[in-house]
Amino acid sequence: MARGSSPLETMPVSRFARQTRWSLIALTGAMLAFLYLPIAFLILFSFEDAATPGLPITGLTLHWYQVLASDSAIQGALLTSIEVAVVVTIIASIVGTMVAFPLVRGGIRGAGILRLLFTLPIMIPGFLIGIGLLIFFRQGLHPLVNVQLGLYTVVAGHLVFTIPFVVLIVASRLQGFDRRLEWAAADLGAGPWRTLRHIVLPLIAPAILAGALLCVTLSIDEFVITFFLIGPQQTLPLYIYTQIKFGVTPEVNAIATVILLVSLSTVALGSLLLTSGRRLRRRPR
Amino acid sequence: MADLNSRLARREFLKLAGAVGATAGMSAFLAACSTTGATAAPPTAAPSLAAGATPGASAAPTPGPKGTFNWLTWGDHWYQAEMDQIAATYGIKANITSFSDDIDAYTKVQQVGGQVDLVSEDALWVPYFYQHQLIDAFDINSLKVASQLYSVAREFSIWTSPAGYLGYPNGWAPIQITYDPAHVTAGADSWQLLLDPKYKKRVVVEDQPVEVMAYMGKAAGVKDPYNMTDAEVAQAKALLVQLKPNILRLAPQATDTVAALKNGEAWIATINLGADTAVMDQGGPQLTTFTPKEGSIGWMDAEMLVHGGANNNLLMPFLEVHEQAEYVAANFMINRRPLFSEAAYKLLINQGQQELADHLLFNKPETVNSMTLKGPGTSTQAAIAAFNDVFGS
Amino acid sequence: MTVESPVGAPAAPTAGSSSGLLQRFGRALPALPGLAVLVFLFLVPMAIMFVFSFWKTNNDFVAVPDWNLGNYARFFVEGTYLRTFIKTLIMAALVTVTTLAIGLPFAYFLVRYTGKLTQRVILLAVIVPFWTSYLVRVYAWQAILGEHGALNQILQAVGLIKVPLDIFNYDDPGVFVVLTYIYFPFALLALYAALEKFDFTQLNAAQDLGARPDQAFRHILLPQIRAGIITACIFVFIPILGEFLTPTLVGGAQSSLIANLVLNFLRNDQFAEGAALAIIIAAFVTVIMIVFRKSFRVEDVVTSG
Numbered sequence: 001m002a003r004g005s006s007p008l009e010t011m012p013v014s015r016f017a018r019q020t021r022w023s024l025i026a027l028t029g030a031m032l033a034f035l036y037l038p039i040a041f042l043i044l045f046s047f048e049d050a051a052t053p054g055l056p057i058t059g060l061t062l063h064w065y066q067v068l069a070s071d072s073a074i075q076g077a078l079l080t081s082i083e084v085a086v087v088v089t090i091i092a093s094i095v096g097t098m099v100a101f102p103l104v105r106g107g108i109r110g111a112g113i114l115r116l117l118f119t120l121p122i123m124i125p126g127f128l129i130g131i132g133l134l135i136f137f138r139q140g141l142h143p144l145v146n147v148q149l150g151l152y153t154v155v156a157g158h159l160v161f162t163i164p165f166v167v168l169i170v171a172s173r174l175q176g177f178d179r180r181l182e183w184a185a186a187d188l189g190a191g192p193w194r195t196l197r198h199i200v201l202p203l204i205a206p207a208i209l210a211g212a213l214l215c216v217t218l219s220i221d222e223f224v225i226t227f228f229l230i231g232p233q234q235t236l237p238l239y240i241y242t243q244i245k246f247g248v249t250p251e252v253n254a255i256a257t258v259i260l261l262v263s264l265s266t267v268a269l270g271s272l273l274l275t276s277g278r279r280l281r282r283r284p285r
Numbered sequence: 286m287a288d289l290n291s292r293l294a295r296r297e298f299l300k301l302a303g304a305v306g307a308t309a310g311m312s313a314f315l316a317a318c319s320t321t322g323a324t325a326a327p328p329t330a331a332p333s334l335a336a337g338a339t340p341g342a343s344a345a346p347t348p349g350p351k352g353t354f355n356w357l358t359w360g361d362h363w364y365q366a367e368m369d370q371i372a373a374t375y376g377i378k379a380n381i382t383s384f385s386d387d388i389d390a391y392t393k394v395q396q397v398g399g400q401v402d403l404v405s406e407d408a409l410w411v412p413y414f415y416q417h418q419l420i421d422a423f424d425i426n427s428l429k430v431a432s433q434l435y436s437v438a439r440e441f442s443i444w445t446s447p448a449g450y451l452g453y454p455n456g457w458a459p460i461q462i463t464y465d466p467a468h469v470t471a472g473a474d475s476w477q478l479l480l481d482p483k484y485k486k487r488v489v490v491e492d493q494p495v496e497v498m499a500y501m502g503k504a505a506g507v508k509d510p511y512n513m514t515d516a517e518v519a520q521a522k523a524l525l526v527q528l529k530p531n532i533l534r535l536a537p538q539a540t541d542t543v544a545a546l547k548n549g550e551a552w553i554a555t556i557n558l559g560a561d562t563a564v565m566d567q568g569g570p571q572l573t574t575f576t577p578k579e580g581s582i583g584w585m586d587a588e589m590l591v592h593g594g595a596n597n598n599l600l601m602p603f604l605e606v607h608e609q610a611e612y613v614a615a616n617f618m619i620n621r622r623p624l625f626s627e628a629a630y631k632l633l634i635n636q637g638q639q640e641l642a643d644h645l646l647f648n649k650p651e652t653v654n655s656m657t658l659k660g661p662g663t664s665t666q667a668a669i670a671a672f673n674d675v676f677g678s
Numbered sequence: 679m680t681v682e683s684p685v686g687a688p689a690a691p692t693a694g695s696s697s698g699l700l701q702r703f704g705r706a707l708p709a710l711p712g713l714a715v716l717v718f719l720f721l722v723p724m725a726i727m728f729v730f731s732f733w734k735t736n737n738d739f740v741a742v743p744d745w746n747l748g749n750y751a752r753f754f755v756e757g758t759y760l761r762t763f764i765k766t767l768i769m770a771a772l773v774t775v776t777t778l779a780i781g782l783p784f785a786y787f788l789v790r791y792t793g794k795l796t797q798r799v800i801l802l803a804v805i806v807p808f809w810t811s812y813l814v815r816v817y818a819w820q821a822i823l824g825e826h827g828a829l830n831q832i833l834q835a836v837g838l839i840k841v842p843l844d845i846f847n848y849d850d851p852g853v854f855v856v857l858t859y860i861y862f863p864f865a866l867l868a869l870y871a872a873l874e875k876f877d878f879t880q881l882n883a884a885q886d887l888g889a890r891p892d893q894a895f896r897h898i899l900l901p902q903i904r905a906g907i908i909t910a911c912i913f914v915f916i917p918i919l920g921e922f923l924t925p926t927l928v929g930g931a932q933s934s935l936i937a938n939l940v941l942n943f944l945r946n947d948q949f950a951e952g953a954a955l956a957i958i959i960a961a962f963v964t965v966i967m968i969v970f971r972k973s974f975r976v977e978d979v980v981t982s983g
Contacts, residue, residue: 001831024787031780032803035859039807039816045821049939050882051880053909099712106705116971118712121720121913123963125920125937128956131944138396140726148398160719163712221812234382240813256814263809388947417738486847492926494942532931534848550825550847663737664717666948670756673939676931677758678765 039260047255064254074255077239083149084226084235085219087159093212095159096166097204103167104174115171118164126161130228133157137229151233157225162218166211173207325540351376354603357382357390358405360457362588362619367612378602379403386493387659394419394591402594403603407584409660410443411451420589421597422449428601430608433628435650443658444587452587453604454625455505458558459656460500463574468552476504476577479553480527488528489545489554492535494672495665496582498554501525503579503657508581511662518664520563522671546572557584559621559645583656585625614638623647724960731954739947749954756912759939759955766817766935769850770918773857774911777865781910785869790878816856816927823852823928848930856924864913871975872906908973915964 030273040068049059068074099118099273103111121129133156137147147153177200201208223237356363357381363381372378376460382401387410394404394414406414414420425431425439431453438454445451462478469484479488479500490497495511501521502510513521531550536542543560545551547569554560561572590600606612610628617624618635623646634643646652734744753759788797807815822828823846830842846852874900884894900907922937936959943952967974 001696019681021791024783024791026785027780028800031784031862032800035804035807035862038815038822039810040813041821042810042818045818069534095711095715098708102709106702106709108706112971116967117716117721118893119967119971120964121716123916124724124960125917125956125963127920127922127937127941128721128727128960129723131949131952131956132727134396134728135949136719136723136726140722149393150400156719161714161717172825184849189876197749213777217809221809223813237811237813240811252814252817256810260806260810264806267806317744386945391739392947486844486930495946529931534930535926537926546823548826661737661739665737665946666735666943666951669946669948669951670752671943673942674756674758676934677939678761678932678934 006079042253043257043260044198046250048250048253060102064250065258067251068254068258071251073234074236074239074251077234077236078255080151080233081220081236084154085216086159087155088162088219090217091155092159092162092166092215095209096163096211097170097208098165099163100170100174104171115168117168121161122164126222126224128231129160130157133160133225134228143176149229151230153229154233154235156225157229158219161225162215165214165218166208168206169211170207170216171202176207177204317623329627335638349375349602350522350598352596352599352619353378353380354402354594355379355400356381356403356405356601357384357393357401358403361616361622362586363607364616364619367615368372369609371606372499373601375406375602377606379603388661390662391419399593399595401591402596403600404589404591405453405455405586406589407586407660408628408658409443409503411587411589412446413661414589415446415451419580419592420451422446422451425450425453428453428605428608430605433608433610433626435614435625435627437651437654438625441585441653452589455586455588456622456624456648457509457583457585458622458654459576459581459652460555461558461561461574461576462553463546463556463561463564463572464583465546465554465570466551466573467570471573474575474578476500476563479531479555480504480524482531484531484553486531486533487552488531489536489542489551490528490532491539491542491555494669495662496659497535498522498525498664498668498672499582499657501528503577503581505580507655509662511660511664513667514572515664515667518667518671521668522675525671525675535676539563543567543569546570559623562621562641562645580655581658582659583653584659585653585656617642617645617647621645623650625650679725704965727953728957730950731957733950735948735950736761741950749951750958752951753958755953759936762934762939763936763959765920766937769854769857770915772854773861773918774865774914775916776858777856777862778869778907778910781862781865781869782907785873788870788903789873789876796900798871801867804866808863811861813927815860816924819852819856819859819928823847823855840890848928848933850929853925853929853933853935856928857918861914862922865910868906868910868913868975869903872903872909876902904929905973908970909975912966912970916966919959936972939972 015148045055046064047060047062048057049061102108103114103118104192108114133153134149137149137153141147181199181203182195185199186192190198221237222235223241226238227241236255240255314566324664331341339469351590354377356622360383363379368379368381368502384393389639390406391410391414394401394541395417404414404420411420415422424431434454439450440591441454444454462473462476464473468487469478478484479490488502498513498518498521499510502513502517504524505517505520507513507517508522510517510521531553533545536545536554539557540558541558542551542554543563544566546561548552549570556574558574561574563573564570588604590597594600610626610632613624613626613629614632614636617629621641623642628648630642633639634645642648705882731749732745734746734748736742737911751963752762760887766786782927788800793802820827824830825842825847827843827846828840829846833839834842845977846855880898881891881894884898885891889897918935921935922941925938936955940955940959943949943955
């Protein structure tokens with residue numbers, strides 16, 4: 001694929017090239033505006049003077065951010081969300097990667113069916129998973145083990161739909177993996193463990209990390225499954241929902257804005273470090 | 286190739302580390318700010334207690350059990366300033382979880398049992414909990430603060446059992462109909478107002494199939510809308526069909542109803558007593574409220590002691606403080622619905638709030654005897670099936 | 679090479695290293711934790727729901743083994759469930775078509791007309807809203823679409839309309855708009871992943887051989903990104919079958935989708951009745967997944983983002 005050079009240079013120019021280009025730009029721009037419209041309102045309302053977010057705006061204030069800063073309940077919910085997400089991500093990344101290896105390389109005859117089975121939890125409606133697990137924990141396991149609803153059950157629920165993502169992503173990466181690298185390592189005397197640690201894992205690390213990032217994202221915003229499986233605790237989406245019941249104030253907008261800013265700055269930070277890394281490497285030795 | 290991959294790996298890792306670090310940093314920052322921040326309760330509503338004049342307390346640092354207990358309740362049973370004060374003075378902290386509907390609490394307590402110590406619940410659900418051995422009865426007169434209650438509240442037959450009283454009464458409200466007189470002809474007094482074709486897409490009701498069917502049951506003249514016969518369900522359903530085109534939305538939560546009334550999108554709504562004042566507080570229109578003449582559903586709730594609660598030694602001391610008139614009166618000012626404490630009513634008069642209290646029927650707790658009380662019933666399934674039939678495609 | 683492969687290691691590269699049962703078990707061992715989760719936390723609960731669907735819920739909110747097919751019959755006999763299901767299918771199809779119709783030119787533009795950096799930036803711009811709470815975003819749409827919402831206020835201020843628009847006011851079009859908003863990023867990522875892999879010099883070759891641009895597009899490009907298009911469709915269509923929050927928050931009295939009806943039962947502890955309806959949806963989803971299993975590439979969607 002032509003990198004850097006405009007495709008308009010490499011293809012015979014069609015009569016409608018200019019119009020096509022501009023209409024595509026217009027479409028992209030319009031769609032991006034559409035995508036950010038509610039975000040803009042979300043941020044706007046977080047600075048609003050009135051007690052309920054909505055138009056018309058009567059005045060601007062930082063009051064809700066102050067309320068947010070001292071609201072230990074919402075901070076507690078946020079921390080709980082992060083704790084759950086971190087645990088889910090670590091477990092899902094490890095377990096999912098471990099499944100991917102035999103799935104791709106194990107020579108199992110039912111590999112296709114297994115793959116399909118792992119895809120189902122992603123696609124089945126979340127409320128069915130939530131309620132199914134609720135009944136399972138409460139009534140299915142009850143004779144044997146008294147399962148208390150709480151963060152453990154929430155983690156279990158999140159694992160059901162995050163592990164498949166990791167499995168599929170890592171499996172895909174493994175399928176395209178050049179095994180000659182491993183054979184070369186073996187020829188040079190490395191045992192299977194060393195090959196795994198020093199050759200295979202580092203090379204599939206981007207896939208594992210992509211899966212991990214996805215797990216964090218999905219887990220933090222997961223509402224439906226959490227709703228059914230949590231005990232007397234709160235995660236952030238749950239808190240937002242129950243708060244909205246008793247008095248939606250722009251404080252909820254404030255925390256959403258904060259999360260947005262944090263994510264944006266993280267990405268910006270990451271990209272900056274990436275480009276500076278690139279620049280460093282280009283420096284002549 | 287290796288270079289590209291290692292660069293990708295580093296970028297992904299940085300993203301992840303950065304995300305975790307930034308959120309952790311932000312949380313730390315917010316936590317640090319919390320020590321200097323203000324509380325969430327509106328300043329006018331907090332009880333103005335002089336330094337040291339904590340209700341019911343002796344001058345010396347309070348003896349008695351300290352610790353944290355788990356409370357499953359609605360958000361209008363407490364307010365932050367009160368909780369902070371009780372924690373500071375008595376060392377009793379409440380770990381509060383909210384729930385949205387009676388049946389949610391029932392399911393939850395059934396599942397987690399003694400993980401919850403105190404649970405709030407409505408009317409006929411209270412004896413239901415007791416039947417299923419989820420709560421303990423107690424001698425309500427053993428609590429000194431119980432003498433502050435209206436006497437009728439200590440003698441509800443549905444909350445009495447041979448072993449004692451089943452819950453400490455909190456508050457009550459009938460479901461009422463509220464409307465904006467600027468758009469709606471005045472003088473309405475019946476459920477039929479909701480069905481008037483003049484008000485297409487101007488009515489808001491809750492997204493609760495069993496409750497909405499109960500309203501329609503009442504409108505159809507059914508005596509017990511939670512235990513309807515098939516014929517009665519059919520009657521209610523016929524009215525629901527008439528209601529459907531008038532509905533703007535099925536509100537998931539009470540604040541959605543308030544918001545719709547406030548910004549004028551809805552003109553008529555079913556509300557808990559007192560929600561109309563919330564609309565006006567937020568700058569919305571002046572509303573008229575009435576209890577439908579065919580009779581209404583209502584709720585009255587109580588705090589119940591969960592059987593086998595791990596921290597239940599804290600509950601009686603907590604109730605002794607939490608149910609004091611000062612806190613109850615302050616709660617009324619925040620949440621605007623009547624509570625069962627007679628002493629709180631007297632306090633409100635002293636605070637100059639008699640008009641509001643009377644408007645919200647604070648001094649008429651016997652009203653509950655004329656309400657059809659919320660509770661589990663036998664027509665739940667039929668009601669849901671009928672609701673689905675009407676609101677499906 | 680060594681015969682006993684340590685757990686987790688790839689098989690040693692000697693041909694004919696044989697399938698002793700123990701060795702095969704050892705190779706499969708790493709998959710056990712994941713399989714345990716799949717079986718105990720997914721398949722078993724689904725099986726329980728399946729069993730419940732043949733039972734009945736009594737007045738004490740307990741499912742009792744009163745074996746019957748009534749709960750399934752309800753779906754087919756009481757017209758509302760079939761009609762609502764079909765409505766849900768139509769809504770899902772409309773959203774899918776719309777996200778594809780916008781997503782394909784969008785992705786094409788990114789891949790063909792912009793450099794790598796711009797692509798990354800724009801893709802991030804599309805995904806970042808994803809990182810704010812779903813609930814808050816949908817509530818923000820409420821403020822835009824209502825009778826006194828931003829949309830009506832702007833249109834009236836500009837003079838385009840005299841009376842507030844009613845079609846978005848807690849109604850199906852509003853649900854459509856919000857669903858398109860929520861699911862567009864999925865479609866875009868899937869299409870972008872497919873287009874990125876496509877070798878555009880093939881189009882040059884086609885044109886050299888005399889094809890018109892649109893012919894090249896239709897006969898060369900589209901077939902090769904077929905997997906991506908199918909992935910995009912599945913990633914948008916199927917989750918909408920389970921959507922209930924958006925209809926509740928921005929929909930009106932007639933906007934209930936099938937999941938809303940099912941949850942009316944489940945939220946009132948009528949588990950047996952709700953389970954049957956939920957299983958029907960799940961079965962439908964499973965059939966689609968089986969039919970399109972070869973084309974569905976979740977992994978591409980994720981790694982390109």
